[in-house]
Amino acid sequence: MVIKCNNGHWYDSNVDLVCPHCKRENGKLAMRLDDKEEDDKTVSFIDVAEDMQGLDQQIAGSLSVGSSGSSDAVDDFDFGMEDIDIDDSDKTIALGFFGVSEEIQPVTGWLVCTRGEEKGKDYRLHSGKNFIGRSAKMDVVLLKDNQIAREKHASIVYDPKGHGFYISPEDANLVYHNDQLLAKVQELRENDKIRIGETE
Template identity: 35%
Template sequence: MSRLVKCENGHFYDADKYAKCPNCSRGAGPKKDVVMEGGISTDLDDVKTVAMNIRGNIKSGRSVRIPKVSGRTIKPSNEILDREEQRMRELQEKIRDHKDSLEEQVTLAKESYEIDNDKTVAVHVFENGIEPVVGWLVCVNGEEKGRDYRLIRGRNRIGRDSGMDVTIRKDQKVTREEHCSVVYDEKSNLTFLVPGNGTLTYYKGEMLRQPQQLCSGDAVEIGETKFIFISFCEGERVWKNEEE
């Protein structure tokens, strides 16, 4: 059996054939690392020496001991990398499509129900100066439990700021300005819950992603505050201008 040893410079040689390292005798110097197929890093002279000994021992019929090679680096195959890259691309496209669709729906809803402030006074206020009520949000759970919030025609903006149409001051989970809106459409005599700048808005237990029609008794959660919507204008009941 061939007896392979390693010299102080890191070279392997057959001690049965050589009294000292033949590589060092030739002035080979310290070993040089190479990377073999499969990501295995080893010494170039070691590869040559082992290969020569393997060939010699195979011809002579003797067994040979292969030295251990360290520094193996495992890399994923190109097929795995391509598959993961494709999966990530598909996931990013789905997220982008969903975001674009959601933003488009919110924009369309806001544009559909946007009311010019200059026209609000002329259309929404009776001659006696009263803005007719179209419904209420009644707080059933939260810091404002028991309080009712009056809703009028057009867009009722909801938030913590005092400038909002519906102000929920004590709930810190409610966005300061326009967390969401309740919109009454006079032409259809329907009321809608429309997403805004806030994230924690739920309609009948489901996260609000697009405008939803509100009916009397529907549950609405804004931040950590829960409401029940009560409709006044619905069905045949609708406010009309005096000239009508």
Template identity: 30%
Template sequence: MGAKLTQCPNGHYYDAEQYTSCPYCQSVTSNSFNDTDRVTDSFIPAQGSGYGYGGNGNDDRTMPIDHISERQPMRYTSPTATPTAPLNQRTAVQEAYDEGKTVPYFGGFPETDIPAGDNVTTNPSFSGNVRNPKPVVGWLVCVEGTNYGHSFCLYAGKNFVGRASDMDICLKGDDSVSRTKHAIITYEPKERKFFAQPGESHELFYVNDNVVLTSAELKDRDEISVGKTKLVFVPFCDSKYGWEK
């Protein structure tokens, strides 16, 4: 059975079935200072004194805190000055989360208490953020090579093919592929056509086993060979559909 969450005036959540009042607030109150405190070496000695308070060596005597001079600032830090939320409080919130309840978050809990889940900030069919989408216009599907079974999205304009991680089509693991700009796959949105052309590499590549020295228009299911990798071209935009309207 899920916990019965109750919120105290200070914004803490606790299980009302286990506690009659907020255990978090009680832990802070119970550790507050009294009107007097033991003066020990936790205080900075007055300038010119011997040792301890007043320089008389009586480190353990008790005196009211309000009698201590402002020139003698306390550096005492209570071990519970910043109490953590009780374990049962975090458990109650976790149970509520697991049951699908909406629980407001006011701070005070470790970030790991509530699972982050899959924070999907972008659509896999888009490049960039959702507010300014860059729609996919086609794909290259690897049918041979180290990236076998993987697909790569194509976008309007030039798509650079290479082995480096900053390439639009990154063919990792194939050392026969140039690191940068081995080939270029271009989508021209006005005519809705795709082209393959050489990049800045000295290495060659092929479309349907024909070497590409200048530019070659791509058709549906054309095979592109780059190094030891073979890619199949699959268009999304064509004469029947385009994002440009």
């Protein structure tokens, strides 16, 4: 449907959500409803916020003609950007992740590092198998201990039916449970000591 913007420009609202002439003249940000996310560019949050505020009136003007052809004025159309206090320190910040949402896994227990480079840090355990290693893909990440395998040095399994924790070495890696070399799956009890590499 061809409509006229507040500045007197004519454009097709089925193709552009806001007036492309005003967009080009003002250098403003405009998005079509079916636009895809651009992840190759870093943009200032300040610029986006200012652009979104400027688009309020343009979009309100473009929405003033309803689907039935009647002219219904849109009085209050905004993006809610006025209430945002913006500190432009030129730091890149993540505003959200638009990928597949992951199911939140409830915490079933914790490990606490008592010796090593990460002393004092705690690690959350979830139901099922928790892999231990240096890689960010692991459930328990011991990044600073180079004696630990990058992936799957050991695993701790939480059994939801029996309400128990079990530790197991993976791929013939050395794991100590209460100062004894772990050769097979062993049940963990409260205050048990696990040593992997230089981390305890």
